[in-house]
Amino acid sequence: xxxxxxxxxEYIDGETxxxxxxxxxxxxxxxxxxxxxxxxxxxxxxxLNVIGCIDTADSGGLSIDGDRINGAHGVxxxxxxxxxxxxxxxxxxxxxxxxxxxxxxxxxxxxSLLGLAESEIRERTTKILTEVGLAGMEDRxxxxxxxxxxxxxxxARALVKDPLIVLADEPTANLDSETGxxxxxxMKSINQRIGTTFVFSTHDQMVMDYADRLCRLHDGLIESxxxxxxx
Amino acid sequence: xxxxxxxxxxxxxxxGPRMLIRLAAKNLTRYRRxxxxxxxxxxxxxxxxxxxxxxxxxxIAEGDRNLANYETGSAALxxxxxxxxxxxxxxxxxxxxxxxxxxxxxxxxxxxxxxxxFRGELIVHYDPYPEDGSAHLSMYGINPERDPRVxxxxxxxxxxxxxxxxxxxxxISRWLAERLGAEVGFPVTxxxxxxxxxxxxxxLDIVGIxxxxxxxxxxxxxxxxxxxxxxxxxxxxxxxxxxxxxxxAVPGTADLEPVRAALAQAGITLEPAGGDGPDPDNNRDxxxxxxxxxxxxxxxxxxxxxxxxxxxxxxxxxLQEAAFGVILFLLGVIAIVGISNTMLMAVLEREREIGMMRxxxxxxxxxxxxxxxxxxxxxxxxxxxxxxxxxxxxxxxATYGIxxxxxxxxxEMDFRFDGVVYGVWNPETMLTTAIGAAALAGVVxxxxxxxxxxxxxxxxxxxx
Ligand SMILES: Nc1ncnc2c1ncn2[C@@H]1O[C@H](COP(=O)(O)OP(=O)(O)O)[C@@H](O)[C@H]1O
Ligand SMILES: [Mg+2]
Numbered sequence: 001x002x003x004x005x006x007x008x009x010e011y012i013d014g015e016t017x018x019x020x021x022x023x024x025x026x027x028x029x030x031x032x033x034x035x036x037x038x039x040x041x042x043x044x045x046x047x048l049n050v051i052g053c054i055d056t057a058d059s060g061g062l063s064i065d066g067d068r069i070n071g072a073h074g075v076x077x078x079x080x081x082x083x084x085x086x087x088x089x090x091x092x093x094x095x096x097x098x099x100x101x102x103x104x105x106x107x108x109x110x111x112s113l114l115g116l117a118e119s120e121i122r123e124r125t126t127k128i129l130t131e132v133g134l135a136g137m138e139d140r141x142x143x144x145x146x147x148x149x150x151x152x153x154x155x156a157r158a159l160v161k162d163p164l165i166v167l168a169d170e171p172t173a174n175l176d177s178e179t180g181x182x183x184x185x186x187m188k189s190i191n192q193r194i195g196t197t198f199v200f201s202t203h204d205q206m207v208m209d210y211a212d213r214l215c216r217l218h219d220g221l222i223e224s225x226x227x228x229x230x231x
Numbered sequence: 232x233x234x235x236x237x238x239x240x241x242x243x244x245x246x247g248p249r250m251l252i253r254l255a256a257k258n259l260t261r262y263r264r265x266x267x268x269x270x271x272x273x274x275x276x277x278x279x280x281x282x283x284x285x286x287x288x289x290x291i292a293e294g295d296r297n298l299a300n301y302e303t304g305s306a307a308l309x310x311x312x313x314x315x316x317x318x319x320x321x322x323x324x325x326x327x328x329x330x331x332x333x334x335x336x337x338x339x340x341x342x343x344x345x346x347x348x349f350r351g352e353l354i355v356h357y358d359p360y361p362e363d364g365s366a367h368l369s370m371y372g373i374n375p376e377r378d379p380r381v382x383x384x385x386x387x388x389x390x391x392x393x394x395x396x397x398x399x400x401x402x403i404s405r406w407l408a409e410r411l412g413a414e415v416g417f418p419v420t421x422x423x424x425x426x427x428x429x430x431x432x433x434x435l436d437i438v439g440i441x442x443x444x445x446x447x448x449x450x451x452x453x454x455x456x457x458x459x460x461x462x463x464x465x466x467x468x469x470x471x472x473x474x475x476x477x478x479x480a481v482p483g484t485a486d487l488e489p490v491r492a493a494l495a496q497a498g499i500t501l502e503p504a505g506g507d508g509p510d511p512d513n514n515r516d517x518x519x520x521x522x523x524x525x526x527x528x529x530x531x532x533x534x535x536x537x538x539x540x541x542x543x544x545x546x547x548x549x550l551q552e553a554a555f556g557v558i559l560f561l562l563g564v565i566a567i568v569g570i571s572n573t574m575l576m577a578v579l580e581r582e583r584e585i586g587m588m589r590x591x592x593x594x595x596x597x598x599x600x601x602x603x604x605x606x607x608x609x610x611x612x613x614x615x616x617x618x619x620x621x622x623x624x625x626x627x628x629a630t631y632g633i634x635x636x637x638x639x640x641x642x643e644m645d646f647r648f649d650g651v652v653y654g655v656w657n658p659e660t661m662l663t664t665a666i667g668a669a670a671l672a673g674v675v676x677x678x679x680x681x682x683x684x685x686x687x688x689x690x691x692x693x694x695x
Binding site: 049052054055081082084085086088089090092094096098099100101105109110112113157158 | 250253254257258260261583584587589590591592593594597687688689692
């Protein structure tokens, strides 16, 4: 479903240059629950950004759902925006909710972008908020929600458009371990029940333990790629 | 679209533009203080502009009224070419036979007043004292019976009385009387020249003191009965102008056709409209419309429209409007700086949020629209408040006016309003100003948004 082949990405900052990805290849199949693990600076964010079409690789190939994403497009190109809009869900480390919108509105916004009918937006948003365990909190603003609840809203926002893949860059890094684990359990149960594909990065062993497949990244290279039984 | 309804669970977001409007409206409540400060700056600009526009319009209207009431009437008949020379008070460009013109106009029920305008030196004798006061002034012989049908000098007499036919009386303005030390009852001497250029001396008594709201008249004009001027100047019945009062709500809008018709019926012909008469020199510039004047070919009489006679005043007002434009520009600059600064802060503070929205697929155009709407919202808020304050100011100006008299005391300029100028209500201007402010704010927001959209999504997401 998603094919990453020999991706290279180098950051040049004045005189120094950092080779963030040095030839990464990865095939992600539908329904996977995949963790990209590695220490800070290993290239996890860069890789997820490239897969999520908000960054482009210097070289290498990426295809999503049969569409070849060419590095020459640039992330602002219409095609990449449309792919992100319709096919990719993001969960960020720092939640990134809009503070003036309620939980409901934060989630519904993602569907509004797709131009769906109001009734369908209402139905799907309400359903997904219940799914992530936020029934009854629809009208709260982020400030009135705990960190874990905010990340649940973010997960709902990523899921509501029924994306091809949800990319979560260290989704538990801003949460205590208990809350983080609850988020992992939530994602896992959605993966099992609905079959949504998840790719999440982490440097936390507990989080890795939830993965069905673990890719270890080190200095921009995939060190190991193993399928495992998850917790 | 309600702004603060986040507590109403029934209301749900909508797709497309409505979602953007809603988002923009919600974001407005985000930095209330900043929104209010920026809106206040815009409100201030709108209010000042609205009040100034009202005053300027009032100034022009007042000027036109004062010209019509004290200097020109709705229209005038003069000898051919007289108007261009009027500052020299020529006594050789005349209407030789005003009687037939007056008869014709009377028959058509058109109010008409003949005048003889000339220049002379007025010498005031304050009896017990040795010193004399004197001044070179404009002097008019007026028909005390007819003149009030066109002009309002009679109503402006505040001390003594108006002129009576055939008397050796003089009307002098309060302004001149104070400066010359003259009072009602004082004898005065006027030295001037007759129609044929001979020196002449007139001895008159001041019978009344007038005060018009037209300083140009007050500062240089005295009036005497037409018969007296006629005999001293040896005019033999000729006059320098016949002024007309025509039905019109606003000076300069009267239909001159009945005048032409009345004169034509009496066999007095004026050249047809268009200014292409036999004398090419008469093809003068007429600001505004062409055909504002006629040239009498046979009689040498021409019909001057209000606009033609007041072209210089209109030009002076255009200068005022230009100055007004400069102020508008400055207010605009203040609004632009305020709103662009506010939006720049808003955009920079929300950079990561913008990065998130772009990441989840919001298009650049949608982000632009969102901020444009947000800024337009501030502009609309400011415009609405400004409109309210402006309406208050205009209401005050329309009722009480502004007193310029102290400011204008020493100014040597041809202006046509007395101390107090009243504002004029112009809802169209007011509304346009408020909407313009909102539109301007929206457009200005594009600048900071452009800046943020140039950044990459990942860069924006990395902020904070
Ligand atoms: N915009 C950037 N400019 C320069 N260097 C960068 C930039 N983004 C990431 N890097 C570098 O690239 C390497 C990989 O970064 P990143 O993908 O963020 O790793 P991780 O998410 O695993 O911590 C790091 O050494 C980081 O310092
Ligand atoms: Mg990272």
